[in-house]
Amino acid sequence: MDFSWNKTQLALKEKVIQFAQTLNDNLVERDKQGLFSREQWQKCADFGILKLYLPTIYGGDNYDLLTAVLAMEAFGYGCRDNGLVLALNEHIWCIQQPFLIFASEEQKQKYLPAFCSGELICTQAISEESAGSDALNMQTTAQKVTGGYLLNGKKSYISLAPVAELSLVFAKTNLQAAQWGISLFLVENNATGCTPIPRDKMGTRTNPLGDLVFEDCFVPEANRIGREGIGVSVFSQTMDWERSFILASYVGAMAYQLEQSVHYAKNRQQYGEPIGNYQSVSNRIADMKSRLEIARLLLYKQAWQKQNQKLNLMDAAITNLHISESFLQSSLDAVRIHGGRGYLSEFGIERDLRDAVGSVIYAGTSDIQRNIIAKLLGKRIKS
Structure with missing residues (x-):
């Protein structure tokens, strides 16, 4: 393992630091009020933070992983807004990466460029009040109906839930299959039957957190990510990426x-x-x-x-x-x-x-x- 950096990587690091330092205005007030800045998010997207580790075919810059990680380390050095920092890392490692691995080609072409550009923000909905560390014991269900599924349940402690357009939601499609009956869905947060509920918290206050309540929320079959029952595989790989780099x-x-x-x-x-x-x-x-x-x-x-x-x-x-x-x-x-x-x-x-x-x-x-x-x-x- 050689962790020496070449001139191109060091130049990128310095460029990211200089950009990140421009994001610190009015932070004390934004933190007090718990304000998420869509403008700051868009600036980061325009700069290229959200596309560091994605293939060019989906709008990414196709940096190797070590370089992308170095860039995100640099971003944390320059930007004092830990809420924004966390939200961006969540999007890169917990949304875009599993999407890249498990979504269909059509889904990748439709959503990944929009994630890179900042047009769409997506959040990850796994945890529930009684299924935190034991996340696979979730109670949210997705019942198969004509043309799609009906989601019922409540997801808790979801970063960006009050402001995101989309959510990757884990739900049980087969109650008899235990953890192997979990599937993954891309849900529009303004869909009928989906209600985001903001919650206050101690820190990273500029990264809003909330619950997502589903009451007969219809999700088209085209919005299922992968086949039914693949949820545990997505969860395992997502958590590995999350623990490694978030x-x-x-x-x-x-x-x-x-x-x-x-x-x-x-x-x-x-x-x-x-x-x-x-x-x-x-x-x-x-x-x-x-x-x-x-x-x-x-x-x-x-x-x-x-x-x-x-x-x-x-x-x-x-x-x-x-x-x-x-x-x-x-x-x-x-x-x-x-x-x-x-x-x-x-x-x-x-x-x-x-x-x-x-x-x-x-x-x-x-x-x-x-x-x-x-x-x-x-x-x-x-x-």
């Missing part, structure tokens, strides 16, 4: 945190000397640097493995676990290093901490990642 931009955010913390520790003086001279502060900075470098190596390794068709479910879980826990701890360290300044909303340091909490929940909680790792090691502990 936090790629947070590695960039950690690099920005570190730089800001080092700068502050050098310039903030107490008792006649920089606070960075005190071991309690310098140790936190050393820990932040160590977490960052390990996170980078795990992220790049996983991208290299995926690029070379080397499936490694354990490494995906390890990558997600380390980056999420590291971002949370480094965000707390950044607040403590900055003291009272870190606690004030106007400087954006505390916002990273609020945003980081969600990272240890989505794509499977940290506890679930540990269970996956232990199970794959053959040492799962049972109560």
Whole structure:
């Protein structure tokens, strides 16, 4: 594995950083109000963020996976809006990637260019109130009727649900087939019988979250993705991509945190000397640097493995676990290093901490990642 970057890749990284830095205006106010900016989304689409890792035939730029991951890391370094950052990563890895793998050619030609251009936003609807980590225990059903299906049920904790035009919805088409009876549907969020319900949350507030309630919502058969019963395969592959790369931009955010913390520790003086001279502060900075470098190596390794068709479910879980826990701890360290300044909303340091909490929940909680790792090691502990 060679993680050195060529001039073209480094030029792209710098270009992405410079663009991402233009997206930070009025962020404190947008965060307070929980406002999603369609204008910012469109700017990202026009720049090319949403088409990095898609074939040119569908409107993409066809970058290799390592380069795309580097670009998303750079985006997280430049853009302070972690809600927008998360939403874009969700769209790239949890919507466009499974669409590319499982959708029909006709569906790809119809929707992927619209995703790339920013014309359409799609969300992923798996979780339910009683089916979070145990997502395959979902209760939402899709009953076969003439020309399509009737969806009934409720999906919860769905990013972008209040603003997206479409949703990839997992539902049971065969109640007797357990997890093998799950199918996947592309649903229009303004369809009769589909009701998005916004919900408030702690962090990543510019990425609106909500529920989707289905009451005899008709979905044409042409909007089924793949054959009936393929849902578990889509879910498994989607979660692998999600765990591997959904936090790629947070590695960039950690690099920005570190730089800001080092700068502050050098310039903030107490008792006649920089606070960075005190071991309690310098140790936190050393820990932040160590977490960052390990996170980078795990992220790049996983991208290299995926690029070379080397499936490694354990490494995906390890990558997600380390980056999420590291971002949370480094965000707390950044607040403590900055003291009272870190606690004030106007400087954006505390916002990273609020945003980081969600990272240890989505794509499977940290506890679930540990269970996956232990199970794959053959040492799962049972109560």
